[in-house]
Amino acid sequence: MRHQNNVLRDPKVEAVLERLHHTADRQALKLFLHYLPQLPRLFLGQGIHWNPDRTHFYRDKYIPIEREQGQLLYLLARAINAQTIVEFGSSYGVSTLYLATAIRDNGQGKVIGTEIVPEKVIQARQHIVEAGLTEFVDLREGDALKTLQDIDGSIDLVLMDGYPHLALDILRLLHPQIRQGGLVISDNVGTFKTALNSYVEFLRTPSHGYRSATLPLKGGTELSIKAG
Numbered sequence: 001m002r003h004q005n006n007v008l009r010d011p012k013v014e015a016v017l018e019r020l021h022h023t024a025d026r027q028a029l030k031l032f033l034h035y036l037p038q039l040p041r042l043f044l045g046q047g048i049h050w051n052p053d054r055t056h057f058y059r060d061k062y063i064p065i066e067r068e069q070g071q072l073l074y075l076l077a078r079a080i081n082a083q084t085i086v087e088f089g090s091s092y093g094v095s096t097l098y099l100a101t102a103i104r105d106n107g108q109g110k111v112i113g114t115e116i117v118p119e120k121v122i123q124a125r126q127h128i129v130e131a132g133l134t135e136f137v138d139l140r141e142g143d144a145l146k147t148l149q150d151i152d153g154s155i156d157l158v159l160m161d162g163y164p165h166l167a168l169d170i171l172r173l174l175h176p177q178i179r180q181g182g183l184v185i186s187d188n189v190g191t192f193k194t195a196l197n198s199y200v201e202f203l204r205t206p207s208h209g210y211r212s213a214t215l216p217l218k219g220g221t222e223l224s225i226k227a228g
């Protein structure tokens with residue numbers, strides 16, 4: 001990893017991840033230009049407006065978690081000895097690789113990932129094979145609202161990183177199976193502030209059973225624990 005210690009301690013996984021992060025970094029200019037008209041909103045702290053009818057732009061975009069978020073995910077998954085991890089939005093597999101490394105190092109379990117764009121699923125599967133993590137991943141192609149309906153047993157950790165307008169529905173779907181002490185980590189709560197407002201409110205309403213705080217990672221990463 002550039003600039004800092006890498007907690008994964010696995011050169012094979014790190015090499016794949018570094019290549020994917022670099023490819024994602026090279027898409028930054030296209031993303032910047034795409035969001036350019038919305039820069040005033042961002043500077044005013046309002047976040048980018050999310051239009052659920054205009055997602056085509058993202059079909060070939062990596063838009064992965066950042067390296068620091070990946071390290072945090074790995075550490076959290078190790079800390080709670082996660083064995084069932086659910087990921088909404090796998091894209092090309094960057095977050096999947098961090099989480100699957102944690103599952104492997106915990107000794108057993110699976111990351112159940114889901115991705116709706118078939119071309120991304122093909123690539124993500126290749127990256128997982130290349131990293132030697134196939135047996136720790138169950139990557140499901142299709143709409144997460146369907147593919148995540150039949151999860152066996154309890155869930156230790158959820159990564160919420162799909163399109164914002166679906167986050168609350170996905171959380172409601174998974175909520176009964178998230179165990180006490182389980183974690184929900186949500187990307188982009190600062191970037192897509194308005195679209196994720198009701199989702200974050202859900203996590204912050206005490207009667208729903210979570211304790212939740214926003215970490216200053218990638219402009220806002222929500223860390224929530226199901227505390228009962």
Ligand SMILES: C[S@@+](CC[C@H](N)C(=O)[O-])C[C@H]1O[C@@H](n2cnc3c(N)ncnc32)[C@H](O)[C@@H]1O
Nearest residue numbers: 064065089090091094095115116143144161162
């Ligand atoms: C921000 S990206 C995920 C990045 C990924 N977690 C990573 O770190 O590499 C969001 C992904 O969610 C996928 N997605 C959006 N709606 C979905 C749905 N209904 N079901 C499954 N995947 C979906 C998109 O195609 C996109 O690839």
